[in-house]
Amino acid sequence: MKIDVAPGAVYLPDRLSLEQQGAIVSECLRLDAGPAGFYTPVVRGGHPMSVRMLCLGRHWNARTYSYEVSRSDFDGRPAPPLPAAWIALASEIAADAGFDFTPDLCIVNWYAAASRMGLHQDKDESRASIDAGAPVVSLSIGDTGRFLFGGLRRKDQVQSLLLRSGDAFIFGGPARLRYHGVSKILPGTSPATLAFEGRLNLTFRMY
Numbered sequence: 001m002k003i004d005v006a007p008g009a010v011y012l013p014d015r016l017s018l019e020q021q022g023a024i025v026s027e028c029l030r031l032d033a034g035p036a037g038f039y040t041p042v043v044r045g046g047h048p049m050s051v052r053m054l055c056l057g058r059h060w061n062a063r064t065y066s067y068e069v070s071r072s073d074f075d076g077r078p079a080p081p082l083p084a085a086w087i088a089l090a091s092e093i094a095a096d097a098g099f100d101f102t103p104d105l106c107i108v109n110w111y112a113a114a115s116r117m118g119l120h121q122d123k124d125e126s127r128a129s130i131d132a133g134a135p136v137v138s139l140s141i142g143d144t145g146r147f148l149f150g151g152l153r154r155k156d157q158v159q160s161l162l163l164r165s166g167d168a169f170i171f172g173g174p175a176r177l178r179y180h181g182v183s184k185i186l187p188g189t190s191p192a193t194l195a196f197e198g199r200l201n202l203t204f205r206m207y
Helices: 018-032 084-096 127-132
Strands: 003-006 009-012 052-056 059-061 066-068 105-111 117-120 136-142 144-149 159-163 168-171 180-186 199-205
Touching (some): 009 084, 018 052, 018 199, 052 059, 084 168, 144 168, 144 199
Antiparallel strands (some): 003 009, 052 105, 105 199, 136 168, 144 180
């Protein structure tokens, strides 16, 4: 099923099979056990984020709001590569939403029950990527999250969607700089077969 939320914004419920979700969880847990696993970013002003984060392909520096090769704001380790299978999957999902897209980075946020993400724009990618309207492909795995999707101004009206495990949400073109966030996690709503706690949100981008 394809649901057009706004021009350039598409919601694909149940886009990932349980098998696909399980494979992504396994890869995330494998990466977390490696030398550059998930960590808690600290933003400008010294406040820690409520999510744990792992960047693949390129690292997003939470202090400078810019991309870099290594995690200079944390441990200096290089960002792990973006798996080829994930690139293919994100490209396929983007095509379902009408976009020609090959990502070169992915930010994975691991939400706990109390985690939140305030309204923000994804605007730290290159000027060429932003101007081209290259989409963000967002995949939700695990507990359901209440996703907020607003307009091009922070004060614009906000829509609320419950993104469940296996759902995909894509926004690009005229929707690329819309404000969005996560206001709540619903603990205990993850499929029982997924062997982890919380919510994994994968956002694929093109730098």
